[in-house]
Amino acid sequence: MGQAVTRRGLLGAGLAGACSAAAHPMPSTMTLAAAPFDARLVVIILRGGMDGLGVVAPYADPLWADYRPSLADASAMGDLDGFFGLHAGLAELRPLWNRGELGFVHAVSTPYRDKRSHFDGQDLLEAGTGQAAPEAGVRDGWLNRLLGAMPGTVAETAFAVGMDEMRVLRGDAPVLQWSPQADVALTPQAQVLLEQVYARDPLFAAAAAEAMDLAEAIDREKLTPLANGLPREPLAAFAAERLNEGTRVASYSLTGWDTHKRQAGSLNRALARLQRSILSLHEGLGGNWERTAVIAMTEFGRTARENGSRGTDHGTGGLMVLAGGALRGGRIYGDWPGLEEAALYDRRDLMPTADVRAYAASAIQGLFGIGRSTLEGAVFPGLDMGGTPGLAL
Numbered sequence: 594m595g596q597a598v599t600r601r602g603l604l605g606a607g608l609a610g611a612c613s614a615a616a617h618p619m620p621s622t623m624t625l626a627a628a629p630f631d632a633r634l635v636v637i638i639l640r641g642g643m644d645g646l647g648v649v650a651p652y653a654d655p656l657w658a659d660y661r662p663s664l665a666d667a668s669a670m671g672d673l674d675g676f677f678g679l680h681a682g683l684a685e686l687r688p689l690w691n692r693g694e695l696g697f698v699h700a701v702s703t704p705y706r707d708k709r710s711h712f713d714g715q716d717l718l719e720a721g722t723g724q725a726a727p728e729a730g731v732r733d734g735w736l737n738r739l740l741g742a743m744p745g746t747v748a749e750t751a752f753a754v755g756m757d758e759m760r761v762l763r764g765d766a767p768v769l770q771w772s773p774q775a776d777v778a779l780t781p782q783a784q785v786l787l788e789q790v791y792a793r794d795p796l797f798a799a800a801a802a803e804a805m806d807l808a809e810a811i812d813r814e815k816l817t818p819l820a821n822g823l824p825r826e827p828l829a830a831f832a833a834e835r836l837n838e839g840t841r842v843a844s845y846s847l848t849g850w851d852t853h854k855r856q857a858g859s860l861n862r863a864l865a866r867l868q869r870s871i872l873s874l875h876e877g878l879g880g881n882w883e884r885t886a887v888i889a890m891t892e893f894g895r896t897a898r899e900n901g902s903r904g905t906d907h908g909t910g911g912l913m914v915l916a917g918g919a920l921r922g923g924r925i926y927g928d929w930p931g932l933e934e935a936a937l938y939d940r941r942d943l944m945p946t947a948d949v950r951a952y953a954a955s956a957i958q959g960l961f962g963i964g965r966s967t968l969e970g971a972v973f974p975g976l977d978m979g980g981t982p983g984l985a986l
Contacts, residue, residue, distance in 0.1 A: 682868065
């Protein structure tokens with residue numbers, strides 16, 4: 594993956610080292626790339642295995658409550674279509690649903706089965722392969738291969754927020770990265786120290802000044818609430834800013850979805866951040882929201898039944914979240930398999946009925962006009978899109 598030194602990049606390199614005492618790394622990564630077209634794509638990796646049965650719950654099926662005596666609360670679900678309900682943690686997204694700018698795909702998964710390892714599951718999700726990436730001989734990520742299939746794609750300043758690498762964008766296509774911090778505000782003493790360190794070098798002095806201005810801007814951004822009063826999600830807000838300029842593809846991750854214990858609280862917290870992320874993109878993009886597709890994917894779902902710790906364990910079939918004015922929302926996609934024990938995968942997990950890659954490919958096909966053969970061969974090797982419905986307007 595190509596990388597160039599920019600003045601802003603100093604904040605993620607030398608300046609970040611000098612400020613380490615006052616800064617803490619964010620537990621996620623964001624990467625952006627630019628291309629000569631108007632559509633925008635945001636891919637959010639939900640790390641930890643999101644409980645789709647808790648987020649978009651089949652509350653009208655009595656088995657759901659039977660399987661989850663302490664977790665299932667139908668009264669707390671906002672009805673979507675008479676059968677599925679939306680978790681209260683995403684209630685502020687209801688207006689997007691009503692306008693057809695929010696949707697979901699149920700019972701999807703990668704081809705990964707049975708081992709239920711976060712590391713392997715995420716690796717395969719981001720590689721976009723039909724089998725474990727090393728076995729497939731693939732070292733890059735599907736989003737990078739997509740960029741390689743787009744004529745005229747060029748590198749734009751790219752920002753890797755946190756310490757994690759986004760495998761989904763690893764590869765030969767030109768993508769830059771940057772690693773800022775969760776709290777990069779400098780004390781007056783630290784600013785004086787940096788000014789003295791860089792005083793004799795005009796280039797570094799100018800770069801340091803810009804980096805400190807950027808740090809202050811990021812700190813102000815964290816304190817600026819959304820129009821509805823909710824806190825702004827910094828990763829999404831920054832992505833929206835770049836997408837309004839030259840960037841056209843962005844990817845970052847949100848953690849906190851591994852809900853083995855006391856799921857009610859941990860899922861609420863994770864959903865609050867996802868909700869703020871989508872709302873921050875919506876508000877920050879303004880008129881460009883109509884040209885944007887947001888795809889949130891997770892490595893696998895969770896068990897149909899809750900465990901003894903009032904949580905759920907690693908499962909198989911999961912949920913995909915779709916948002917943006919460029920997608921056909923207001924509906925729940927997927928072939929619902931049912932919750933009867935015989936219909937569950939291994940009698941424990943929601944049965945996957947579709948490949949999550951097929952729905953990602955469908956959105957990309959409509960958004961960028963990428964041919965099906967390229968999607969099934971180069972971007973997602975081994976994929977059969979079958980009769981996957983079109984997601985893009």
